[in-house]
Amino acid sequence: MSADSGAGETDPVPPVVLKLGGSLITEKDRPETLDEGALAVACDAVADALDDGAVDRLAVVHGGGSFGHHHASEHGVSTTSGTRDAGAVAAVHGAMKRLNAHVLERLRDRDVPAVPVHPLSLGARAEGADGDLDLPLSSTATLLGEGFVPVLHGDGVATAGEGVTVVSGDELVVELAAGLGARRVGVCSTVPGVLDADGDVISAIDDFDAVADALGASDATDVSGGMAGKVRELLALDAPAHVFGADGLAPFLRGEDAGTRID
Numbered sequence: 485m486s487a488d489s490g491a492g493e494t495d496p497v498p499p500v501v502l503k504l505g506g507s508l509i510t511e512k513d514r515p516e517t518l519d520e521g522a523l524a525v526a527c528d529a530v531a532d533a534l535d536d537g538a539v540d541r542l543a544v545v546h547g548g549g550s551f552g553h554h555h556a557s558e559h560g561v562s563t564t565s566g567t568r569d570a571g572a573v574a575a576v577h578g579a580m581k582r583l584n585a586h587v588l589e590r591l592r593d594r595d596v597p598a599v600p601v602h603p604l605s606l607g608a609r610a611e612g613a614d615g616d617l618d619l620p621l622s623s624t625a626t627l628l629g630e631g632f633v634p635v636l637h638g639d640g641v642a643t644a645g646e647g648v649t650v651v652s653g654d655e656l657v658v659e660l661a662a663g664l665g666a667r668r669v670g671v672c673s674t675v676p677g678v679l680d681a682d683g684d685v686i687s688a689i690d691d692f693d694a695v696a697d698a699l700g701a702s703d704a705t706d707v708s709g710g711m712a713g714k715v716r717e718l719l720a721l722d723a724p725a726h727v728f729g730a731d732g733l734a735p736f737l738r739g740e741d742a743g744t745r746i747d
């Protein structure tokens with residue numbers, strides 16, 4: 485990355501990018517309810533890793549869980565189907581900001597210098613089925629350079645021809661990892677890794693074709709996510725990625741392998 489990337493005069497230190505899944509930090513079946521225990525464990529792990537220097541730069545992304553999804557489905561908004569109703573946008577974005585505020589508060593309680601970055605205010609999606617996401621990252625990069633932990637979240641995003649669609653935390657992780665030149669990428673959710681057809685964790689994936697059958701991927705049809713889509717996107721990154729459950733978070737942040745390594 486050049487010195488002109490907006491992050492300062494020297495090449496920035498590559499950050500770790502971590503996603504906390506919405507299903508991990510919220511109670512998925514109860515509208516706008518946190519899973520306080522799981523969120524506390526996750527925030528403890530982040531605070532410990534920064535304290536002992538295992539991680540020096542960290543960007544966090546969290547998903548929607550019972551905050552965003554509930555409002556998005558009520559208003560028929562998804563990653564591909566948008567709304568032009570400002571009230572619907574406010575409902576989805578407002579719920580995600582409330583969740584973001586809870587996450588920030590619990591991180592700051594542990595002296596993690598966490599600050600919000602709201603994708604709705606930054607990004608735009610191009611028209612069309614692939615809907616390329618443009619997410620300017622100079623604010624996030626500059627915050628990292630100044631010692632903050634930026635915390636982004638799944639959100640609404642301006643979308644040409646659709647109004648506002650949903651941008652998922654998984655999409656944001658891939659954008660951040662590529663755009664910031666991440667050192668490592670972690671995706672923490674309620675599953676212990678990428679599972680094979682027998683339900684066992686696959687320890688490492690370095691070739692999509694070798695696992696496509698086990699993941700139930702059917703040719704080019706998997707554009708909208710699912711584990712196969714996620715694996716494909718993580719494989720395309722330069723940085724090694726790990727997909728793991730709550731137990732894997734502390735080891736991942738210490739620099740160890742956790743769950744499934746995708747490289």
Ligand code: IPE
Nearest residue numbers: 506547548549552638652653
């Ligand atoms: C969804 O984000 C955000 C909204 C619904 C606005 P994700 O799709 O990343 O959320 P989880 O992690 O699956 O809950």
